[in-house]
Amino acid sequence: MQQSRRLAILLCAAVAPLVTDAQTRPYAGKTLVVVTAHADDFSIFAGGTIAKLIDEGYTGYLIRVTDDEKDGVASAPENSLRNGREVQDAAHILGIKDIFQLNQKNDELETVSPTELMGKLMLLIRHLKPDVVMTFDPWAAYEENPDHIKTGRITVQACWTAQIDRFHPEQIRAGFQPFYVNELYLWARGPHTVNKVVDISSTIDRKIAAVRAHRGMIRDPQILMDLRAANRRLGELNHMQYAELFHYTNSIGTGSGDNYKALEVVPMEKNK
Numbered sequence: 677m678q679q680s681r682r683l684a685i686l687l688c689a690a691v692a693p694l695v696t697d698a699q700t701r702p703y704a705g706k707t708l709v710v711v712t713a714h715a716d717d718f719s720i721f722a723g724g725t726i727a728k729l730i731d732e733g734y735t736g737y738l739i740r741v742t743d744d745e746k747d748g749v750a751s752a753p754e755n756s757l758r759n760g761r762e763v764q765d766a767a768h769i770l771g772i773k774d775i776f777q778l779n780q781k782n783d784e785l786e787t788v789s790p791t792e793l794m795g796k797l798m799l800l801i802r803h804l805k806p807d808v809v810m811t812f813d814p815w816a817a818y819e820e821n822p823d824h825i826k827t828g829r830i831t832v833q834a835c836w837t838a839q840i841d842r843f844h845p846e847q848i849r850a851g852f853q854p855f856y857v858n859e860l861y862l863w864a865r866g867p868h869t870v871n872k873v874v875d876i877s878s879t880i881d882r883k884i885a886a887v888r889a890h891r892g893m894i895r896d897p898q899i900l901m902d903l904r905a906a907n908r909r910l911g912e913l914n915h916m917q918y919a920e921l922f923h924y925t926n927s928i929g930t931g932s933g934d935n936y937k938a939l940e941v942v943p944m945e946k947n948k
């Protein structure tokens with residue numbers, strides 16, 4: 677009797693962490709890739725959701741497209757170095773595992789060949805095989821920053837074309853496989869079609885800490901207070917404490933039944 681009780685206790689001790697992990701990290705094994713035009717965009721627009729998805733089990737990677745040389749009070753090379761260091765701090769706070777830097781010239785992305793930029797993003801997509809990609813919504817209105825516009829447009833296109841082996845076939849010949857990205861979370865600073873509201877009440881403090889890490893780019897502390905207030909206001913409107921908004925799709929133009937469902941607007945949907 678005593679022995680079976682001891683066995684039960686041992687079994688409980690062995691099983692308990694697994695049950696807890698399955699409950700708190702339901703998406704363990706999944707991969708999130710965030711594509712940011714500038715060092716600070718991802719934390720400002722999606723930091724709470726990124727931290728939440730990583731908390732829930734995703735492994736997160738960041739692709740930083742530009743070198744941010746023009747954002748800061750020092751010389752261009754010094755700005756680029758400082759912003760490069762601080763983006764690592766911000767990513768670390770949110771739990772991101774690794775950063776890939778494309779080092780395109782800041783505010784001059786329009787001059788970069790779309791084929792060349794798409795090829796770099798496709799290579800990383802084929803390498804990382806993300807379940808979810810987050811970036812700017814290329815269909816958002818009134819976006820004036822050319823880096824934001826092009827980063828969103830080319831990233832979404834790369835998520836589509838990475839599945840087709842005849843796009844950048846040299847990557848396939850080098851051993852990478854075609855890969856289709858199923859889920860997109862698209863953020864915007866202007867009006868866009870929002871169909872996903874993510875409750876970030878559990879991660880708002882880490883989000884603000886991550887944004888604060890960009891000391892060279894976010895020089896006015898009032899911005900941090902305004903950002904927290906904006907996320908609180910979005911939360912209140914959706915019956916939660918703090919929220920971030922996205923246009924979400926789980927299929928981009930395959931013409932399948934799933935695609936039809938993805939196009940339905942679900943305004944009050946919480947994070948899955």
Ligand SMILES: [Zn+2]
Binds near residue numbers: 714716717821
């Ligand atoms: Zn930006």
